[in-house]
Amino acid sequence: MASPTVRWRPIEHRVAGVTGKMMGKCIGLSDQILERIDDGIFVLDRDWRFIYLNKRAASIFGKDPRDFLGKTIWETNPELLGTPMEAACRSAMERGEASNFEMKGADADIWFEIAVTPMSSGIMVHGRDITERHEEVRALRERETRYRGLFENLHEGVSVSRYILDEWGEVTDWELIDANTWIERLLERRRCSLIGMRVSQLYGDHGIPDALLSAVREMRRTNSSVSIESYRDPLVDKDFHVSFLPQSDGSFYVLTIDVTRLKNAQSRAEEDRARLQAILDSTPVAMGITDINGGVLLDNGALSKIWCGDLSLKNVRDYSKCRAWWPESGEPVRPEEWPAAQALKGRTSTETFDIEKFDGTRGALIVSASPIRDQGGAIIGAAWTVQDVSDIKRTEEELKRSNADLQQYAYVASHDLQEPLRMVMGHLELLMKRHGDDIGPDAADYISSAIEGAKRMRHLIDDLLAYSRIESKGEGMTLVDLNEVVSNALSNLQASIEEAGGQVDIEPLPTVHADGAQMLQVFQNIIGNAIKFRGQDPPRVTVSVRRRSGSWLFCVKDNGIGIDLKHQDDLFKMFHRLHGSDKYPGTGIGLAISKKIVERHGGRIWFESQPGKGTTFFFTVRG
Amino acid sequence: MDGRRYSIVLVEDNEGDTRLVDEMLVDTGLEHDLYWFKDAPSFERFFSEGGRADLVLIDLNVPGTSVHDLISTIKRRAGEVDAPIVAYTGSSSPEDMVRLREEGVERYLVKPMGLEEMEKTSAVLRELLLDEKVTADRS
Numbered sequence: 001m002a003s004p005t006v007r008w009r010p011i012e013h014r015v016a017g018v019t020g021k022m023m024g025k026c027i028g029l030s031d032q033i034l035e036r037i038d039d040g041i042f043v044l045d046r047d048w049r050f051i052y053l054n055k056r057a058a059s060i061f062g063k064d065p066r067d068f069l070g071k072t073i074w075e076t077n078p079e080l081l082g083t084p085m086e087a088a089c090r091s092a093m094e095r096g097e098a099s100n101f102e103m104k105g106a107d108a109d110i111w112f113e114i115a116v117t118p119m120s121s122g123i124m125v126h127g128r129d130i131t132e133r134h135e136e137v138r139a140l141r142e143r144e145t146r147y148r149g150l151f152e153n154l155h156e157g158v159s160v161s162r163y164i165l166d167e168w169g170e171v172t173d174w175e176l177i178d179a180n181t182w183i184e185r186l187l188e189r190r191r192c193s194l195i196g197m198r199v200s201q202l203y204g205d206h207g208i209p210d211a212l213l214s215a216v217r218e219m220r221r222t223n224s225s226v227s228i229e230s231y232r233d234p235l236v237d238k239d240f241h242v243s244f245l246p247q248s249d250g251s252f253y254v255l256t257i258d259v260t261r262l263k264n265a266q267s268r269a270e271e272d273r274a275r276l277q278a279i280l281d282s283t284p285v286a287m288g289i290t291d292i293n294g295g296v297l298l299d300n301g302a303l304s305k306i307w308c309g310d311l312s313l314k315n316v317r318d319y320s321k322c323r324a325w326w327p328e329s330g331e332p333v334r335p336e337e338w339p340a341a342q343a344l345k346g347r348t349s350t351e352t353f354d355i356e357k358f359d360g361t362r363g364a365l366i367v368s369a370s371p372i373r374d375q376g377g378a379i380i381g382a383a384w385t386v387q388d389v390s391d392i393k394r395t396e397e398e399l400k401r402s403n404a405d406l407q408q409y410a411y412v413a414s415h416d417l418q419e420p421l422r423m424v425m426g427h428l429e430l431l432m433k434r435h436g437d438d439i440g441p442d443a444a445d446y447i448s449s450a451i452e453g454a455k456r457m458r459h460l461i462d463d464l465l466a467y468s469r470i471e472s473k474g475e476g477m478t479l480v481d482l483n484e485v486v487s488n489a490l491s492n493l494q495a496s497i498e499e500a501g502g503q504v505d506i507e508p509l510p511t512v513h514a515d516g517a518q519m520l521q522v523f524q525n526i527i528g529n530a531i532k533f534r535g536q537d538p539p540r541v542t543v544s545v546r547r548r549s550g551s552w553l554f555c556v557k558d559n560g561i562g563i564d565l566k567h568q569d570d571l572f573k574m575f576h577r578l579h580g581s582d583k584y585p586g587t588g589i590g591l592a593i594s595k596k597i598v599e600r601h602g603g604r605i606w607f608e609s610q611p612g613k614g615t616t617f618f619f620t621v622r623g
Numbered sequence: 624m625d626g627r628r629y630s631i632v633l634v635e636d637n638e639g640d641t642r643l644v645d646e647m648l649v650d651t652g653l654e655h656d657l658y659w660f661k662d663a664p665s666f667e668r669f670f671s672e673g674g675r676a677d678l679v680l681i682d683l684n685v686p687g688t689s690v691h692d693l694i695s696t697i698k699r700r701a702g703e704v705d706a707p708i709v710a711y712t713g714s715s716s717p718e719d720m721v722r723l724r725e726e727g728v729e730r731y732l733v734k735p736m737g738l739e740e741m742e743k744t745s746a747v748l749r750e751l752l753l754d755e756k757v758t759a760d761r762s
Contacts, residue, residue, distance in 0.1 A: 419713055422736050423639040429738035430646055451737075458736060 038129065040112075045122040046093065048072040060105065060112075060127060079106065085125075088116040092123040102130065157183045157256030160247075163220060164198065171217050173200045173208065177251060186236060186256075206234045212242070219244040219252060230259055239263040286386040289372060290340050294319070297381065306365070306388045309358030316341045324353040324365070339369035343382035346371050352389070363390030403471075410468030414461045421461065425454040456587075460575065463589035467574060470518065470596045480516040482509035482523075486543060489524040493531060502531050502539035509545055510552055512623040518597040519621075523556075525590035526617045530558035532584055535612070551603060551620040562611040572605065594619070629655040629752050632676040634666045634693075635711065636685050640734060644680065644711075647741055651749035661685075663696055678751055680711040680732065683723075694726045707751055 034041060040057035042050055050068040058065040061077060068076055073089070080086055088099040096118040103112050111134040112127040151158055158180045164173035175198050184191050187202070199208055211231045219226040227243040238260045245253040280287065280300040288299025294316035296303075304310045311321060319335035326333060335341060339349045348370035355363050369384035428451050436444055486506055490497070497504060504527060512519075523543070530541045542557045563571065563578070570576050572595040577588035591605075598605045602622035609615035631648060635641050641659050648655050658674070660666035662685055683693055694710075710723055710731035723731055735744040 415714055418736070419637070419640075422643075422713070422734055423637075425737045426643045426735070426741060427639065429741070430643070433738060455737070 040127040041124065042068075042073075043119065043122060043124045044073055044089070044093075048074060048089075048093075050076075051122065057127070062106065085114065085116075088114065089123055089125065092116045092118040102134075151180050154180060154182060156258075157186060157254070159183050159254045159256075160251055161199070161254060162251050163216075171213070171220055173198050174216060174252075175199075183256070186258075203235055209234065215242070215244055216252070219246050230263060284388065288384060290344070290382045290384065292344065292379065292381055294341055294344060294382070303386060306363075306386060307355075307357050308361070316344070323356040325355070327352055327354050327364070339367050340382045340384045343369035343371045343384070344379060346379060361390075363388060364393040365389065407468050407471060410464055414465035414468065417457075417461045421454055421458055425451065425458065428454065459587050460589075463575075463587045463593075467589060467593050467596065470593065470600060477513050477515055479511055480514045480519055481511045482519065485509075485516060485519045486523050486527075489520050489527060492520075492524055493528050496528070496531050497539075500531050500534055500539050502534070502541065504541040504543065507542075507544045509543070509554075510623075512552060512621050514601055514621060514623070515597075518600070522594045522597050522619065525594045526556045526619075529590060530556060530560055530615070530617075532586070533558075533560045533579075533615075535559065535561050535614075548620070551622050553618060553620050555616055555618055557614065557616040559614040562613050563607065563609040563615050564611055565609065568606065571607070627654065629653050629677045630658065630675060631655055631752075632658045632660070632666065632669065632674075632679045632706075633711070634660050634663060634679075634681040634685060636661050636682065640682070643735075643741065647735075647745040647748055650742065650745040651752065653749060653752055655752075663693055667696065676706045678748070679706055679708040681708065682711045682713070684713060691726070694723075694728055709751070 034054045037054075038056060040060045041052070041054045042057045043052040045051050049070060049072050053065060053068050055065065058068065061068075063076065074081060084101050084103055088101060091097045091099060098115070098117045100113070100115050103114050104110070105112055109131065110129060111131045113130045115126045117124045117126070159176055160178040161174040161176050163171050164175055166172045175196060176194050179191055179194050181191075183194065187194065199212075203209070209231065211228050215226045215228050223246050225243060225245045228241065230239050230241055232239050238258055239262075241257040241259045243255040245255070247253065283300065284302060284305075286299060286302035286306055288303065289297050290313075291297050293314070295314040295318075296311070307322065311318075313319065313321070316335050316338075319338045319341065322333075322338070324333040324338075325331065333351075333353055337351075339351055342349050348368075350366065350368040353365050353367060355365055357363055366387045366389050367384065368386075369382045371379045372381040372383050374380050428447055431439075432444065432447055432451070439447075483506070486509060490504060490506075496502075527541055527543070531539050537559060540559045542555075544555045544557070546553045546555070567578060571578070572591045574592040575588045576592070577586070595605050598619045598621070603620035605617070605619040607615055607617045631644075633641060633644055635644070641657075645657050648657060658669060658676070660669065666681075681693055681696075685693065707730060710728045711734060712719065712723070712731055713734045714720075720731065732744065732747065735741040
């Protein structure tokens with residue numbers, strides 16, 4: 001603080017701007033200075049009376065300078081009593097001790113630096129407004145506290161270092177000046193042991209990682225911040241993202257972010273992606289996506305394998321490169337008819353096309369596509385799959401052909417077999433009719449046996465014909481009331497039921513979508529068998545039905561001779577018989593026909609039985 | 624017995640079937656002449672040369688002539704010949720019957736198998752000869 005360099009005589013009435021009495025040039029000059037400076041200055045005599053007070057001091061006290069004339073400070077400013085000001089004044093006045101302190105003004109927002117100086121005639125008090133300086137310091141402190149808090153509580157590592165250069169001015173190492181608690185925790189060292197430590201010491205035998213060293217060198221050379229996206233730190237075995245920020249004073253900041261989890265997640269995602277890609281690459285189904293013009297953006301490579309050549313499809317027009325036909329009509333598939341093109345118009349579709357591959361071979365494809373939309377629902381492309389079904393289709397066609405051949409064979413065979421049989425039967429019977437009496441009993445026996453054989457042959461042929469007709473013939477599927485069907489079956493079987501003294505109980509039956517004539521055959525065959533293969537007791541047959549997940553399950557239960565379960569499969573084979581035809585007549589076609597009919601209706605047929613304990617036949621019909 | 628002599632024309636390639644038809648005609652108890660032709664052209668020639676018949680039986684499985692040609696022959700002759708023309712078929716399958724009807728053949732007779740059926744067929748032949756309006760049926 002500036003103390004007055006001029007000594008002045010104590011003059012009672014020398015109060016600023018009041019007396020105006022000049023006590024010499026020198027005094028006049030200092031007066032002017034004193035009146036102009038921004039510090040408040042006043043002088044008290046030994047009786048605490050003001051002998052000088054400048055304008056600024058008066059304005060600090062908030063009074064007119066004249067109010068102080070001849071008054072003691074304790075009269076004019078009693079609020080100072082009991083303050084550090086009083087203590088300092090008294091100590092200067094009584095013991096001649098100068099003092100310096102800061103004090104708040106009457107107006108709480110103003111701070112003063114006060115200097116009290118003893119003088120021979122009293123004391124001088126000098127006050128300087130330090131409010132501004134005080135504010136700055138406080139703000140600085142606050143900022144410091146705030147940043148320190150940030151620094152310490154960051155979930156990233158922050159450290160400050162200083163370059164260590166070799167004799168050629170190249171960075172060889174750096175020394176830690178400061179580090180936050182994150183760094184302390186990471187390195188498991190106290191800050192006090194870290195500060196002043198060189199990085200080379202920190203890494204020890206590992207040596208400073210090259211990535212770090214070259215980044216620091218680059219930062220210093222370019223004087224701009226440098227980042228390492230990710231590096232694996234050998235010391236703590238973690239992945240970090242590190243940024244180096246140069247400072248003007250030759251130090252630099254290092255920001256360290258732990259990206260280990262991120263890296264792990266990334267590498268997991270990459271592994272997943274690789275696995276998915278492997279699956280996509282190995283699947284024979286071609287799949288991919290197109291852009292809005294129908295150009296293929298992405299595919300798994302199977303498409304070119306399917307087509308035996310590379311396809312470069314840039315838009316829907318390019319689809320004409322793929323030669324394809326509609327299987328039913330044989331019409332060529334137009335580019336805009338491909339499902340991928342349809343998908344761009346918002347339609348999801350699946351089609352089967354016949355194709356000619358680039359190597360000239362014929363084949364078939366199943367092609368599906370659906371639109372891809374953005375978040376607003378606008379179509380931005382199509383996702384598609386293409387499956388080569390050439391082999392499946394070929395097999396299917398071969399199977400169909402061979403089935404048709406077999407059916408034709410059975411039909412023709414039975415037709416053509418009828419004719420010679422007609423000759424045999426017709427003429428043998430005529431022979432018996434016209435000449436039975438002339439040929440003698442032995443010959444008549446032979447002829448009877450031949451006629452019997454021919455009759456059985458005829459039944460077999462009829463049955464074969466009936467079996468071969470199941471697929472081709474049929475009234476087609478209609479709604480059929482099975483109550484009616486079964487009652488017709490019963491009336492067809494009436495004679496044999498009555499002859500056996502049998503009883504057939506029928507539960508109410510549903511109406512199903514079926515071929516009525518064929519359903520009649522099934523019920524008649526199974527109920528007929530139940531009557532035919534009866535035991536000692538009169539036959540008792542129950543027909544019931546249950547609903548079972550999308551189909552009807554029919555049960556025909558009897559109390560007959562039963563069947564060994566080992567015949568489960570054989571029983572339904574054509575002309576398979578378990579008994580001699582002398583005991584139980586029949587060709588053994590009934591269950592084979594029933595099975596074929598049931599399967600034609602999307603159902604299954606089987607039985608449960610025990611020899612001697614009756615049999616239950618089950619069969620299902622869709623609907 | 625009205626003492627009339629009936630004339631029956633049979634188009635049939637099989638001699639055995641022909642003999643059986645003859646036997647059935649014998650069983651009708653009617654006096655008759657059976658004219659047997661092995662193919663369609665010779666049968667047509669018979670009519671163009673002024674032959675007449677009370678009943679025409681045509682086997683549709685005649686070698687060398689398609690079923691369709693035979694049927695059109697039957698239809699064409701049906702206008703000229705004053706006699707029922709009946710398809711004589713070895714098939715008993717319902718879809719064959721349906722096909723015949725779709726081709727416009729109104730009358731057919733299934734070749735009988737065995738004595739029992741022959742006797743029934745014989746009765747049908749008798750009725751056909753006695754009353755032309757009786758529609759032939761496979762029964």
